[in-house]
Amino acid sequence: MHADIRAAFAQQGDWNRRLGAPFTARLCDRLGVVLDHGSATGRAVLGWPGDAFGDALMLRLTGGLNALVRAGALPGLAAHYPPNKAGDDAALDAALRAALSDDRLLLWLESAPQTNEVGRSGVLMPGLLTIAAATGLALELFELGASAGLNLRLDHYGYDLGGAVFGPADAPVRLAPDWQGPPPPAADVRIVARRGVDLAPIDVRDPAARDRLLAYVWPEQTARVARLEAALAAAAADPAPIDAGDAAAWVEAHVAPVDGRCGVVLHSIAFQYFPATTKARIAAHMTAQGALATATAPLAWLRYELEDASGALPTLRLTLWPGGEDRLLAHAHPHGASVQWL
Ligand SMILES: C[S@@+](CC[C@H](N)C(=O)[O-])C[C@H]1O[C@@H](n2cnc3c(N)ncnc32)[C@H](O)[C@@H]1O
Structure with missing residues (x-):
């Protein structure tokens, strides 16, 4: 199951790169690596009972992270978000690990993304x-x-x-x-x-x-x-x-x-x-x-x-x-x- 979820993040990264979203692609790539059982969010994602793609699990998580960054609630991670440079993998991974300990993300895992383009x-x-x-x-x-x-x-x-x-x-x-x-x-x-x-x-x-x-x-x-x-x-x-x-x-x-x-x-x-x-x-x-x-x-x-x-x-x-x-x-x-x- 965990290998599947990590693979789904990598696959979502490929999709995002093709859709002209290279930063979110990289976030998905790194999330597939840094997610672990040390946080409630990590446990919920890695133990996801449904179909990660069908449930848009990866976009639930990137949406939640983006919401908290936009609200000014994750300044450490915001330093790696556009318009700033994402930085190297080690720095981005450390910021993501810290962000994943914010339990407000759990709420974002509960509902599917909604859009109006x-x-x-x-x-x-x-x-x-x-x-x-x-x-x-x-x-x-x-x-x-x-x-x-x-x-x-x-x-x-x-x-x-x-x-x-x-x-x-x-x-x-x-x-x-x-x-x-x-x-x-x-x-x-x-x-x-x-x-x-x-x-x-x-x-x-x-x-x-x-x-x-x-x-x-x-x-x-x-x-x-x-x-x-x-x-x-x-x-x-x-x-x-x-x-x-x-x-x-x-x-x-x-x-x-x-x-x-x-x-x-x-x-x-x-x-x-x-x-x-x-x-x-x-x-x-x-x-x-x-x-x-x-x-x-x-x-x-x-x-x-x-x-x-x-x-x-x-x-x-x-x-x-x-x-x-x-x-x-x-x-x-x-x-x-x-x-x-x-
Ligand atoms: C991908 S969104 C597209 C929204 C909008 N049409 C746009 O182009 O930005 C699809 C929308 O269809 C709605 N939807 C899904 N099933 C529906 C149904 N059976 N009846 C009415 N709306 C539905 C969803 O709630 C969602 O808001």
């Missing part, structure tokens, strides 16, 4: 442009797996999408993904209503909930950290409404064609986490309601999702009713860093 608005927005251009109508958004609802507020952000520059001049967040292909359609995206659902919504008005979300962003990815801080601060003053619950019953209760607007069900990197019955019920409801849609009461289903575990990039797909045509719009980096528009 604002960069994904840079992929969802060109999807909304496509819908607005095709229908000429205002949009009502229904987001599934909305987390803190930051991507439901995407019309508050500024954009440069393949040279198409738009958004409020005072936008708290500006998104300019590395763009390949033609620019997205030009259209006026007017959002007349928005609402989301999540099994465990994050209340952006709660400072502790905001800190928790920030703790799971890898600290060397400073642009993502800054973007999330800015989006959270803006959302705290004007949160998007998110209901708590499973997405299937919520879609069935809320989504139907309405004259004069286009209903848009959208989700990003969430569908893979839904149970099979939830996915099937959502698809069945969309097909049934799509059959009732008209040119003045259309329905759209916009999905920015990982299609399989092959390592291929997530896709952006759109089904638009009436008609129910399914279109592949783009391939995109999982955090929205790049978009290949088709």
